[in-house]
Amino acid sequence: MPELPEVESVCRGLRQARLVAPLQQVWRSELALRIGKEWQHENLEALPRGAIGQAVARRGKYIVWSFGDRSLLIHLGMSGRVLVGTYDEPVLAHTHLRLRFADDREVRFVDPRRFGGLKVDDTQKLWEQPPLSRLGPEPLELQTGAALHERGGRSKRALRDVLLDQRVVAGVGNIYAVEALFEARLHPLLPAARLRASAWDRLAAAIKRVLARSIDNGGTTFRDYRNAEGREGSNQFALAVYGRAGEACLVCGASLVGFVHQARSGVYCPSCQARSRARWVR
DNA sequence: CAAGAATCCTGAATGC
DNA sequence: TGCATTCAGGATTCTT
Numbered sequence: 001m002p003e004l005p006e007v008e009s010v011c012r013g014l015r016q017a018r019l020v021a022p023l024q025q026v027w028r029s030e031l032a033l034r035i036g037k038e039w040q041h042e043n044l045e046a047l048p049r050g051a052i053g054q055a056v057a058r059r060g061k062y063i064v065w066s067f068g069d070r071s072l073l074i075h076l077g078m079s080g081r082v083l084v085g086t087y088d089e090p091v092l093a094h095t096h097l098r099l100r101f102a103d104d105r106e107v108r109f110v111d112p113r114r115f116g117g118l119k120v121d122d123t124q125k126l127w128e129q130p131p132l133s134r135l136g137p138e139p140l141e142l143q144t145g146a147a148l149h150e151r152g153g154r155s156k157r158a159l160r161d162v163l164l165d166q167r168v169v170a171g172v173g174n175i176y177a178v179e180a181l182f183e184a185r186l187h188p189l190l191p192a193a194r195l196r197a198s199a200w201d202r203l204a205a206a207i208k209r210v211l212a213r214s215i216d217n218g219g220t221t222f223r224d225y226r227n228a229e230g231r232e233g234s235n236q237f238a239l240a241v242y243g244r245a246g247e248a249c250l251v252c253g254a255s256l257v258g259f260v261h262q263a264r265s266g267v268y269c270p271s272c273q274a275r276s277r278a279r280w281v282r
Numbered sequence: 283c284a285a286g287a288a289t290c291c292t293g294a295a296t297g298c
Numbered sequence: 299t300g301c302a303t304t305c306a307g308g309a310t311t312c313t314t
Contacts, residue, residue, distance in 0.1 A: 001307065032290095061308080078307055079292080094292085113291045115308060131309080157285070166309075173308075223294080223306095262286075264307070 013228025145200025
């Protein structure tokens with residue numbers, strides 16, 4: 001499930017590929033990708049032949065590939081892949097977009113579960129309108145927890161769920177929310193409104209550490225995720241709690257507890273993340 | 283406005 | 299072995 005580190009790894013791969021030949025052909029599958037109404041007006045023809053790819057930017061879990069005054073917005077959803085190759089390679093099932101460049105290279109978007117999204121729009125509009133305009137701050141740029149506190153601190157919802165809200169902080173998904181809460185020693189089901197300012201600082205720092213580590217490891221591959229070269233990441237071996245319910249806590253040895261909340265699985269250490277023991281909770 | 287539920291989808295994993 | 303069922307989960311939309 002691609003979250004910020006996986007999307008960042010894909011972006012780095014795209015940049016490294018130095019796709020600077022003119023765009024020669026755009027092919028789009030008939031199948032609809034499903035991710036809200038904003039994506040229904042996919043207008044991929046608006047990427048003109050001859051356009052030259054410029055900056056590849058990431059915002060939260062979104063990729064924004066600029067082609068001058070037009071940009072391509074990509075969301076990987078659950079199972080989306082952006083793969084760089086050549087035009088004559090076999091086309092995988094569930095390929096939804098092929099961008100062929102004049103040097104015979106091709107970028108493909110493959111997404112079996114079709115939770116992903118594609119859209120072309122005026123570059124400036126794209127940044128000013130939803131979904132990008134709705135996003136909270138970039139977590140790696142946080143200096144303190146103040147922004148998180150401000151955006152999530154009034155909510156009675158569980159901390160884990162608040163971190164998944166892209167309006168609170170952009171790019172954090174279930175894996176890294178659970179990992180960051182463990183690192184911050186905060187119980188995932190604690191109501192967000194109960195945290196003191198100092199705890200938001202701890203949480204912001206933990207989020208940054210967890211994300212940065214995963215980027216260094218090329219992202220987490222449980223099943224679907226691949227980078228732009230088609231390779232798996234290795235951060236799944238660096239996770240402290242996610243996917244380890246019933247196993248021993250790496251810090252204290254207690255048996256990690258799995259839970260399901262809001263139809264999303266999670267894990268915590270009942271000792272390290274005890275609700276009652278947290279000093280940062282009122 | 284906030285919060286929970288429903289929704290979209292396919293492949294892997296599980297059950298019998 | 300084979301078929302049917304269950305589940306996973308991001309972001310939006312709908313409902314309460």
